[in-house]
Amino acid sequence: MKKSLLALAALGAFAGVAHAQSSVTLYGIIDEGFNINTNAGGKHLYNLSSGVLQGSRFGLRGTEDLGGGLKALFVLENGFDVNTGKLGQGGLMFGRQAYVGMSSQFGTVTLGRQYDSVVDYVGPLEAGDQWGGYIAAHPDDLDNFNNAYRTNNTVKYTSANYGGLTFGGTYSFGGQAGNFSANQIWSLGAGYSNGPLVLGAGYLNARTPANPGGLFNTASTTSPAASAVSFTTNPVYAGYQSANTYQVAGLGGAYTFGAATVGLTYSNVQFYGLGTTSATIFNRGSTATFNNGELNFKYQLTPALLVGAAFDYTRGTAVNRTNGAPTEHADYYQGALGIDYFLSKRTDVYVISVFQQASGTDSTGNSAHASINGLTASSNNRQFTARVGIRHKF
Template identity: 70%
Template sequence: MKKSLLAFAALGAFAGVAHAQSSVTLYGIIDEGFNINTNAGGKHLYNLSSGVLQGSRWGLRGTEDLGGGLKAIFVLENGFDTNTGKLGQGGLLFGRQAFVGLSSNYGSLTLGRQYDSAVDYVGPLEVGDQWGGYITAHPGDLDNLNNDYRVNNSIKFTSNNYNGLTFGGLYSLGGVAGETGRNQIFSVGAGYANGPLVLGAAYLNARNPAVSFFGNNTATSTLSTVTSPVIAGYTSANTYQVIAAGGAYTFGAATIGGTYSNTKFMNLGSSAATPFAGQTATFNNGEVNFKYQLTPALLVGAAYDYTRGSKVDGNSAPEYHQGSLGIDYFLSKRTDIYIVGVYQHALGDTLSTNGKTVVPAVASISNLTASANQNQLTARVGIRAKF
């Protein structure tokens, strides 16, 4: 009997040590608000929507100390709509992130559904990842800096911080027998943060993007889910490529920053019949943004974004001018209320959403119903709570 009690006590002590070396954290964000869209297909629209400033989510983050500086890590993150309770990211249970791997003194190596390098290193420098949310993202989120699309079946390395320098890369296996290059995605990037200066740069390349990237689903037969008229007509491309860079500098309570991206849809017609087969469409995007911390609890911001695409079939090149204003007031460390307004003006011509004809470009603020003409204005009042 005494031996049994001693064995039980030893087992309990061992379990306590194991628990002390491991941790699992539950976290989340609930973002909800009221919107006005002055031109949703030609009509005014008033509605509630979820996850604009930050996507509404809950997740589990875990780590286990394996000794010698080595740790096992994992993240499972679910996106959802606060108004209806439905799943986000096309109905995937853990559509935001789902990965497991190891971290060491050199960095981490993880496997699963993850963010690409453009999102990691340049995304935080665009206004959509700061005080603006997805409605201030670049038109159609054409360069994915606002993280509309994740990467499935990916292997990712992220370095540790070396005196402000971080770097990493990602490779997604195509998963098609006999065609190792089909559906593959790869990206590399680096960032630098030292005092008031922050810099970032990245490269992203996706083959057969209508399936591998814009499909946003684990099934390799799922075609593009893109509905924005800014880029939907180009997703038949054989290759989607983004080169992006950005920077920010803080002086006192003010921060000024900017991003640049060059996005190419190469060899159109790879995944769908189109009279523009074999052509390449190029979009250049530039953003300047500014924010000022009026008080520890009150932030104001402004941004201007310009996008210009290449000519299609000799017609006028598409252009998008977008301006944004925002106010964010923190009621506490975890809860804030905010107001964001965005105006967009479109010019020129673009491809129709099926990629088969040239049509006049219309204003299309990211993730909203597109305008019926060249102009669109939206405003939102929201509240965000973190846990």
């Protein structure tokens, strides 16, 4: 009897130690607000929408200390629409992130559905990731700085912090028998943070599958990249879905002067190998290129009040058509303003406004229409949107 009691006591003590070395956290964000869109396909639109400043979500994250500096970890993160309760990211249960991995003094390796290196190292330096939300992202988020597309089937490495320097990379398996390169996505990036200075750089390369256009398929859970938006409804680059490769190279930096922060980002986006299907107006093998530059500014007026402003310029090159006539290049000019007031550490109210003007010829071969990210494209070359919202973190 005494031995049994001693055994139970020992097991209880062991369970207590194991519990102390493990942790699981439930977290989330609820972001809701009222929007005005002056030109949604030719009509004014007034509506409520969820997850503009930050995507509405709830998630679980956990770690277990395995000893010797080694830890096991996981994240399961769901996206949802506050107004309807429906799942985000194309209806996926954990569409934002879902991964498991190990960390040590040498860095972290994770496996699952994750963000690429452009998102990790350059994305946080654009206005959309700070105070502007997805409507302040670059036109149709063509460079993925605002994380419109996540990668499935991904192995990711993130380094430890070496005096402010971090680096990492991802590789996403295509999963197509007999064709190793089809569907594959890989990225590399690095960041540096030291006092008032923050720098970031990233590169992303994605190969299309046997069915071009499927790279950004929202419905497929096996597609290497799945999103909450449809590739074919983004006129800035929808006409380039016949490309066999999508490539992004991005740079960014920010410097803080007291309460003010000035930031710059640049991206070069290329759609290689156009014309791989018959349903295209472009010469087979041609390339479409975009160059994007953003200047952003934010000022912490008080500990509770932040104001921000940004200007973004995107230029798309001309591409030769199958009829021999090149398209005209496209230009997109965009300005954004934002005010964010924190009622507490967890709750804030905000106002965001964005204006965009387009000119030239877009990817469909038609006159370029304004297309603010995440919204129905304009019926002409101008579009304005404004939002008043509330965000609560838990």
